[in-house]
Amino acid sequence: MTDGAHDGTTVLQSKRSATQYQILIEIAERQPAVSQQEIADSIGITSQAVSNYLQDLVENDFVQKHGRGRYEVTKEGVDWLITQTTDLREFVDHVSDDVIGEVEIETAIATTAIEDGQAVSLTMRDGVLHATPGEAGTATAVAVSAAEAGRDVGITDFDGVLEYDLGTVTIVSIPPIRDGGSSDVDHAAVAAEASDHDLLAVSGTEAVATAHAADLDIDIQFATAAAVAEAATKGLDVCLLAVADDLAGLTDTLRNGDAAFEIVEYDG
Structure with missing residues (x-):
């Protein structure tokens, strides 16, 4: 196998590695009786493509074949899955903490029902930021979550000036x-x-x-x-x-x- 499975790259850096990762997960969940068509349907590729990937996985000792339609993930395959899953978890944590965390998101109270992605106008009432659907106010934003009236809603992409007097x-x-x-x-x-x-x-x-x-x-x-x-x-x-x-x-x-x-x- 000449892809990222052996060179230390993560599954996100190679489409082939990502597909192998998905196939190994499917085998681990279904083994030992594994249908190539079920795998194909689950991950969205052809049955022939699954067959080709399985041949590579067997040749590289990530999967053992025990007869027609019977496959098992080897210790080497499990170790690779664990490594890739750990890398994925660290990447997700990085995105959550360092990327998404850097996006300015505030919280407001929805005056009426608000949909995710909807433009809202902002006002300050009783010391609490409120969001109302529409762009009629002097300060606007975009909702990043849905909320019913009276519930908290995340907002970002601020524009304009929020007009109110300091206490x-x-x-x-x-x-x-x-x-x-x-x-x-x-x-x-x-x-x-x-x-x-x-x-x-x-x-x-x-x-x-x-x-x-x-x-x-x-x-x-x-x-x-x-x-x-x-x-x-x-x-x-x-x-x-x-x-x-x-x-x-x-x-x-x-x-x-x-x-x-x-x-x-x-x-x-």
């Missing part, structure tokens, strides 16, 4: 417990501040206690600067109750991002 972050400084904690905060003022924002986030036990005292529902507990900044970049206004001791770390991270923020205090 802001208002940090309400809460005294640490040694300085009075939640008891030293004007709870009514905090409630009024939070009502002007889309989300309420808290960082620190004293901040949690302040939210409870102000009768507020917490949207983001154990809030980090990264989470708050992400919400703001998605167009949401965030009210963050944070213990004063933690402000330096929070503001350093926010300062390095795109979100505008301010710090306020409401002493009780």
Whole structure:
């Protein structure tokens, strides 16, 4: 056999090797009773072509013939199948991780049913990207999966500008417990501040206690600067109750991002 079966090339580099690989798989699945016509029908070539390949495989000790219509893959044939399958698996991993992974694919919520390959318009709603069939918006993309209304859909091939206003972050400084904690905060003022924002986030036990005292529902507990900044970049206004001791770390991270923020205090 003068093809890739012996020279180390993978089955993808030679049509002949690819066909031999398929034939060996078919024999392994059906042995010992193997019909050449069944193999031909399965892989899409003629019965005569299968016969020619089988002759080469027998001559090169990849297959043993035990009489008419009875074939068996030898140890050498199995070893070659394993090697080629390993190479194929590594190639698929490469394509998945290094090729497809480099294609920019985002996720949106389908406003109505979307088909794979359909053009969509993009909007930002409540901090979440939404996709609508058609190209009426200022930003468009192409769906890479199908989705029903309200489900997640993959999108790529972005074009245009997604128009929406960035959110802001208002940090309400809460005294640490040694300085009075939640008891030293004007709870009514905090409630009024939070009502002007889309989300309420808290960082620190004293901040949690302040939210409870102000009768507020917490949207983001154990809030980090990264989470708050992400919400703001998605167009949401965030009210963050944070213990004063933690402000330096929070503001350093926010300062390095795109979100505008301010710090306020409401002493009780």
